Structure formats: C-alpha cells, structure tokens
Amino acid sequence: MTYEDLMSRAATAFQSGKTKDIDFRRKQLNALLRMYEENKDEMARVLAADLRRPKQESYILEIEFLINDIITTINSLDEWTKPMKPEKGIVNMMDDVLIYPDPLGVVLVMGAWNYPLQLPLVPFGAAIAAGNVAILKPSEISVNCANFIAENIPKYLDNECYHVVCGGVQETTELLKHKFDYIFYTGSGRVGKIVYEAAAKHLTPVTLELGGKSPCYIDNTVDISKATRRVLWGKFINAGQTCIAPDYILCTKEIQDKFVKEAKVVLKEWYGDDIKKSPDFCRIVNQVNFQRLTKLLSSGTIAVGGKTDADERFIEPTIIVDAKSTDAVMQEEIFGPILPIVNINNAFEAIKFITARDKPLALYIFSNNTNDRQTIIENTSSGGVCVNDTIMHLAVDTMPFGGVGPSGMGGYHGKYSFDTFSHKKSCLVKKIDTISEKLSNARYPPYSDKKINY
Ligand code: NAD
Numbered sequence: 001m002t003y004e005d006l007m008s009r010a011a012t013a014f015q016s017g018k019t020k021d022i023d024f025r026r027k028q029l030n031a032l033l034r035m036y037e038e039n040k041d042e043m044a045r046v047l048a049a050d051l052r053r054p055k056q057e058s059y060i061l062e063i064e065f066l067i068n069d070i071i072t073t074i075n076s077l078d079e080w081t082k083p084m085k086p087e088k089g090i091v092n093m094m095d096d097v098l099i100y101p102d103p104l105g106v107v108l109v110m111g112a113w114n115y116p117l118q119l120p121l122v123p124f125g126a127a128i129a130a131g132n133v134a135i136l137k138p139s140e141i142s143v144n145c146a147n148f149i150a151e152n153i154p155k156y157l158d159n160e161c162y163h164v165v166c167g168g169v170q171e172t173t174e175l176l177k178h179k180f181d182y183i184f185y186t187g188s189g190r191v192g193k194i195v196y197e198a199a200a201k202h203l204t205p206v207t208l209e210l211g212g213k214s215p216c217y218i219d220n221t222v223d224i225s226k227a228t229r230r231v232l233w234g235k236f237i238n239a240g241q242t243c244i245a246p247d248y249i250l251c252t253k254e255i256q257d258k259f260v261k262e263a264k265v266v267l268k269e270w271y272g273d274d275i276k277k278s279p280d281f282c283r284i285v286n287q288v289n290f291q292r293l294t295k296l297l298s299s300g301t302i303a304v305g306g307k308t309d310a311d312e313r314f315i316e317p318t319i320i321v322d323a324k325s326t327d328a329v330m331q332e333e334i335f336g337p338i339l340p341i342v343n344i345n346n347a348f349e350a351i352k353f354i355t356a357r358d359k360p361l362a363l364y365i366f367s368n369n370t371n372d373r374q375t376i377i378e379n380t381s382s383g384g385v386c387v388n389d390t391i392m393h394l395a396v397d398t399m400p401f402g403g404v405g406p407s408g409m410g411g412y413h414g415k416y417s418f419d420t421f422s423h424k425k426s427c428l429v430k431k432i433d434t435i436s437e438k439l440s441n442a443r444y445p446p447y448s449d450k451k452i453n454y
Pocket of ligand 1: 111112113114115119138139140141167168169172173186187188189190191192194208209210211212242243244333335361403408
C-alpha cells in the first residue's frame with residue numbers, strides 16, 4: 001500500500017464516524033488490553049532481543065505499565081468522553097455551557113527505541129480512546145519490538161482505523177510529507193525539529209517528547225546509602241537508556257566520596273563481581289550508540305566501572321568523579337550507563353548550574369531540607385521534579401509527563417493523554433424565546449449611552 005493509499009484509507013475511516021462511537025472505542029481498547037495480556041511472554045522476549053532487557057524490568061517498565069494504563073483508560077472512558085460543564089456567569093444562567101472532547105482526525109504516533117513498546121503504545125491507546133484514526137510508527141532501531149507491534153495490531157484491532165508503518169529515516173521522511181491532524185513524537189530534539197517543521201507545513205499541532213540532561217542534586221541531609229540506591233536504580237535500569245535517567249549528579253566533594261563508596265557496595269550487591277555476567281543488566285541498543293558512549297569514557301576520572309565489550313555492546317555501570325562542565329560527557333545527553341559527578345558547594349550553586357543550561361526533562365533533588373528543596377523547585381524550570389527518588393514521578397498518572405523548552409512540548413499520561421488527542425470544542429446553547437430575546441435587546445442597534453449603562 002502506498003502512503004497516499006494509506007492516508008486516503010485513514011481519512012475515509014475517520015469520515016465514516018466509526019471511531020466516534022464510544023462502544024467501538026471501548027471494544028478496541030479491550031482488544032488492545034487482550035493483546036497485552038495474551039502476549040506478556042512474547043513482549044518480554046522481544047524486549048530481551050532488542051535490549052537484553054531483564055524480565056522484571058520489562059514487566060515493571062513496559063508490560064504492567066501498558067496494562068495499567070489501558071485499564072485506567074477503559075474504566076474512565078465514559079467520564080472522559082462526556083461533555084464537561086464548566087462554571088458559568090450570571091449572563092449565561094439560562095444557557096447550557098458545554099465543552100465537548102472532539103476527536104482530532106487522523107493522528108500519527110512515532111515512538112522511540114528505548115522503551116519500544118510503552119512509548120508508542122501508550123499514546124496510541126489514548127488516540128483510540130479519544131476517537132481518532134491512528135497510524136503508529138515504531139522505531140526501526142528496536143526491530144523485534146517493531147515487528148511485534150506490526151504483526152499484532154492488525155490481529156487485534158480494526159484494520160481500517162488503526163495502522164502500523166515500519167521503516168527508518170526514508171519511510172519517516174515520506175510519511176511526514178502527508179497531512180495529519182496531530183503528530184505525537186517521542187525521540188531526540190534533532191529529529192523533533194524535523195517533525196515540527198514537517199508538521200508546520202500543514203499547521204498540524206504536535207506533542208514532542210524529547211530528552212536532555214536531567215540533573216540530580218544531593219545534599220548532606222539525606223541518608224546517602226538510600227539516596228545512592230535510588231539514584232543508581234534510575235540511572236542503570238535499561239543500561240541508562242532512559243529519557244528521564246539522572247544524567248549527572250551535583251553535590252559537594254564530601255558527598256561525592258560517600259556516594260562512590262556506597263555505589264561500589266550497591267553495584268556488587270545488585271550485579272555481583274562480574275557485571276557482564278549478570279542477567280540483570282541491559283545492553284546498549286546498537287553499535288552507533290555504543291561507539292558514541294565509549295568516547296564519553298575519556299572524560300574526567302573514572303571512580304567506578306569503565307569496562308566495555310564491543311561484541312556484546314556492554315558498558316559497565318560507570319561513575320566519573322570531578323567532572324567539569326567543559327568535559328565531553330557534560331556536552332550532550334548521555335543516554336547510557338555513565339554517571340558523571342560535578343562538584344558544587346550548595347543549593348544556590350546547583351541552581352546556577354542548572355539554569356545556565358537547557359531546561360531538563362526531569363530534575364531530581366535529594367534533600368530533607370525543605371527550604372532548599374523549595375528554593376530549587378521555585379528557581380528552576382524542568383519538565384517535572386522528583387524529590388528523594390528517581391523515575392517514579394512518571395508513574396503518577398494524575399500528573400502530566402512531558403518536557404519544557406528543548407526537553408519537549410505537551411504532556412501525557414492518564415487523562416492528559418486523552419486530552420492530548422482531543423479538541424476541546426466549546427459549545428454555548430442558548431434559549432430562543434421572548435424572555436431571552438428581551439435580554440439580548442441591549443446589544444442591538446440603535447446604540448445609546450443608556451444601553452452602555454455608564
Ligand atoms: P531519534 O530522534 O534519533 O529517532 C526517532 C525516530 O525518528 C527514528 O525511529 C527514525 O525513524 C526517525 N528519524 C530519525 N532520523 C530521521 C530523519 N532525519 N528524518 C525523519 N525521521 C527520522 O531518537 P531516538 O534515538 O530513538 O531516541 C533518543 C532520544 O529520545 C533521547 O534524547 C531521549 O531522551 C529521547 N526520549 C524521550 C522520551 C520522552 O518521553 N520524553 C522517551 C524516550 C526517549
């Protein structure tokens with residue numbers, strides 16, 4: 001099928017009105033849930049094939065996440081699709097004031113390879129719930145997961161309304177020439193700009209879920225042993241290939257020494273003496289990223305880890321101490337298992353360091369000093385903040401997840417995902433009778449000062 005045929009089929013499917021029907025949407029969402037539940041093992045297998053992802057990480061971070069998300073969506077569908085009745089002023093006391101969540105039309109969802117099931121499928125489910133026709137483009141880099149999606153979506157969902165397109169740069173470039181009613185993109189800022197530019201040609205609105213360097217501030221008021229475990233977990237799950245992984249640490253030299261000491265103990269406890277042999281540590285997705293990351297290992301002083309194996313695309317969990325802002329590792333988002341520590345003396349220096357750089361996707365603060373915490377939160381801008389933990393704010397589905405400035409635009413999760421794929425259509429319903437017409441009279445000519453009432 002050519003892209004022209006695909007777009008025309010998608011447009012016809014939307015015009016048929018099929019996806020607007022709430023029961024149809026519910027059936028499709030239930031089918032998606034069935035797809036997840038019947039293929040848990042297969043999903044774990046394809047994730048392992050692409051990233052050597054341990055089963056437990058796959059379950060927590062993708063499979064259970066997808067299942068919980070779709071269950072919430074199904075259970076909330078009636079409430080979310082109902083027109084909202086906002087407050088109204090005295091002028092509209094006799095009227096109905098309604099906001100309809102209208103489907104947008106034909107939407108495109110483009111996912112990234114690092115969470116290759118969850119990242120494309122969560123927004124895809126939301127697009128269905130909101131009544132759209134959806135085209136899904138999984139990342140070609142995580143080929144096993146892309147194939148799983150391409151094989152299973154047509155088996156479970158309506159073939160006219162929901163489509164999967166596979167391919168890389170060439171296919172994406174072609175696809176983006178077409179007019180969509182919404183584009184939801186997850187990936188790098190570099191490609192985000194290409195997507196945004198292509199969308200602008202058709203005045204298509206977008207959500208861009210991008211990345212960046214997410215800082216992690218640690219002070220001496222927290223239990224360093226507990227803080228270390230939480231930071232290392234957030235950094236080393238998926239071998240650091242997480243958009244909201246703590247990218248670097250900001251702390252004093254004293255905290256740095258304690259952190260490194262604790263980290264050695266924790267990493268040994270989690271992965272044993274030879275981390276390469278541990279079944280619980282992922283691999284880098286491809287050689288391009290492996291080569292990019294190994295170059296970063298020449299920055300600063302390696303205090304923990306540093307071993308690599310190109311054949312396996314293995315990079316040991318690595319901590320770099322005394323990193324300088326001019327080091328290569330501090331120039332770009334790391335997106336791998338390398339954790340530099342930059343020394344600062346206090347919360348104010350941390351704020352200065354953070355605000356001198358691009359607004360990050362996540363900001364982590366480990367501190368029990370509530371004044372310092374508040375000062376950092378109020379004087380920095382980031383997609384989200386998590387205090388005394390890492391990653392877990394993403395799992396609170398009553399909060400929007402997304403970036404700001406270079407880390408992205410728009411947010412999703414829970415109801416925010418549904419809203420992303422809906423147009424809020426305002427509708428005023430007035431009475432047309434003698435009394436309401438009398439009230440309307442004041443706005444009609446002939447005008448007079450009496451009518452203005454000054
Ligand atoms: P990417 O932007 O390099 O690639 C994404 C997709 O874009 C690819 O699958 C490819 O098909 C397409 N693409 C690549 N080059 C293209 C081109 N020239 N023209 C048209 N399409 C093109 O991103 P990635 O490497 O998959 O992801 C890494 C980045 O994504 C990191 O910065 C990370 O932080 C970010 N990310 C963000 C989130 C989030 O939720 N905010 C989640 C995961 C990843």
